[in-house]
Amino acid sequence: MLLVTGASGFLGAHVVAEAIQRGRAVRAGMRRSSDRSRLDALAPQAQTAWLDLDDSATLDAALAGCTAIIHCAAYGVDYRQSDFYTALETNVAATMRLAEAAASRGVRLVHVGTSYEYGTQDGLLAEDRVLSPTGIYGVTKAAGTLAVQDFARRTGADCTVLRPFSMYGPLEGTHKIVAAAMRASLAGEMLDLSPGAQERDYLYVADVAAACIDVATAATFPRGEILNICSGEGLSLRALLTAAAQAVGGNEGVFRWGAKAYRPAESMRVVGDPARIAKVLRWRATTSLAEGMAATARWELERLQREGESS
Structure with a gap:
């Protein structure tokens, strides 16, 4: 039995769906709210486990019979979540309570970190790069990773950390750039953007979900490892959003490239090194940009239709 925390979130929901598709028993852990x-x-069809990491009773019930936890719950990835102390509690303290509970039961913990832990560094980022996070999300997620690593070293607990790079895919928040670009291109609404030359390591979310399941169920668990989930290839923001507009049959002319300046200290190339996860798990990203955008577009068009019917 797998337990996925944060199962109502973007990645968490896809991890649950991937587990079910593989025929794995899985519990979708989430707050009642x-x-x-x-x-x-x-x-x-997912089995829900009401879970509050502050509540030992719900944690005990959720962990009953589990062999591994995929810890996707986090605070701050949505820029609208901006309270530092909530981020510290969720991303560090609650993570450690989960790690301790898992270790006491002999349950594997797959802690989902983030490429934001590297901060605004340019270049090909390997797992041994010195961390230089910025913002409450990157800072507290990096602290969570360091705490989990230290706990595993001290206790021998079965913990590993995954660092996904930039994700896109079905049912991402409508404030996120791919969904926003699809909607703007369909509605004919102008979207002010930077020049768009910055490159990121974009991944289709189902590929990331597959990596999470692969690690949690590996015959030999990579205890103590940090593994980038990345492709090793950079894609410009301009290319990403052009593909998004084309996938929904929208108007690319709504993108006002250069209407905004790059962010202060913007990194022009943030790409992960996939060598370690390829060696440890023989995992690689398999979904092409065209395939990923086509699937994302289908879901986004359906979501827009539902919104129209309910309005």
């Missing part, structure tokens, strides 16, 4: 619309769309 969570919006489970993503999960209802991707994996409506």
